[in-house]
Amino acid sequence: MLEIILNRIPIIYLFSSSMLIIPLIIGIINIKAIMSTPLKIIFFYCCIYICFESVSWYYALHGWQNHFVENTVNYSDVIILGCFYVYILTNPLHKKIVIGIIIIAVITLIISNVFGIKDYNRIDSFAKSFTDVIIIFLSLIFFYQLLNTLEIRNLFQYSYFWISTSLLIYFSGIFFINIFAEYITFNKDESIKFYWHIKEYLTIFHRIFIAIGLWFSTTHQQLNPSSK
């Protein structure tokens, strides 16, 4: 089995998957500090991802199609990350908008899966791109809120800033890869490999940033005097 893994699978894939352990370990170390619901949600998100990755690897190593995992991940991304933003956004109108977006996104994903691809074991690229756009939009709402309130004195010690940065960079990166992959498919395989490698690097950064976010869950957030 190990021989198959090392011979057939690029090391970067293994590495990016194993990076999920970092936020998980930090989450377990800081488990007592992760008292706020949003951080609990992010920790849960990491745990769910471990399950997805395990199933995905298991299927891949047995030579079975694992695309259904990718399609399922879309639902978890929209619902879990959507709930995270519902909790961290303070403006009631923004909260309502996010709840509405989650409901619409889930319905759209179901419609796309049922009527679009029909076969759940095929990658639904529309659903994937749609999910990416939703998460990008949610993170942008959060950044807008941050810039408007200027509540946090030190952004670099603020958990939600790291987590939102991670989500914005990762999902926009994936979104552009998906878009450009459409063009590249008709060209060289090398280019596809190049973009898939970038995707793996993005995944590594995504997990490291989430780990940093969970790490700062123990740091007391200093608020600006005007916001007290």
Next chain:
Amino acid sequence: MNEVKIIILGTAAMLLPTSAIIIFVILYYRRQRLQREKLEHIEELHRQEMLEASVASQENVRRQIGGDLHDEIGTLLSATRMSLSQITKYGDNPSKRENLLNQTQDLLNEALNNVRRISKELMPSTLDEFGLIIALKDFTQKMTEHTGVMVCFSHGELVGKFDSKIELALYRTAQELVNNALKHAQATIINLTLSESNNQLVLQVSDNGIGFDLEEVNQPNRGIGIKNIESRISVIKGHIKFDVEKGRGASFEISVPL
């Protein structure tokens, strides 16, 4: 579109969010700095206003003491001097002398009473000897007796004395607020409550008067009463909350860390 162009475009597109985050951080800290500067400016203005109010209040007190000394003590002492000079004139008339001596004694007693009253106003002896609770009780009783307005005081389970600076500041604040309620608000009931919660001494003053517009009162050309209270409270690191509006009674809550 050729391959190289797509790769360049794709990479640029992926770098876009990273650049956006960097720009966001720069913008955030810039706005934060501007906001801090603005806040510091407001605080500086406020400090200056407090200082001006404090100086003006001291000047008022000096003017009042000067007026009291001149009008009351000065007049009485002049009368005493004249009375004494009359005594020397009527040295051979014992009944007239006796009469003048009694008159002089009365004048001196009155002067002495006035000196006591002025010194009591400057530093109430009850506050010094028995503490804030007794002093406020005494003050509210006297106000009720002299003005006919019901000035009530309650203090829950509080006992003993507090830091003298806190006691004096709260006593003066209570005096100022009660005087304001009597002079400007046409109140008929004034309630004072002293309590302690979360290691804070809280004084609440409320009345059933006609209220006032806080913004109007805070205008630079208006009285210094409210600013003076704020200045007093800020010295002892306390906070004051105003619940005021024109047309209804006013309520103030002063909390001071113990």
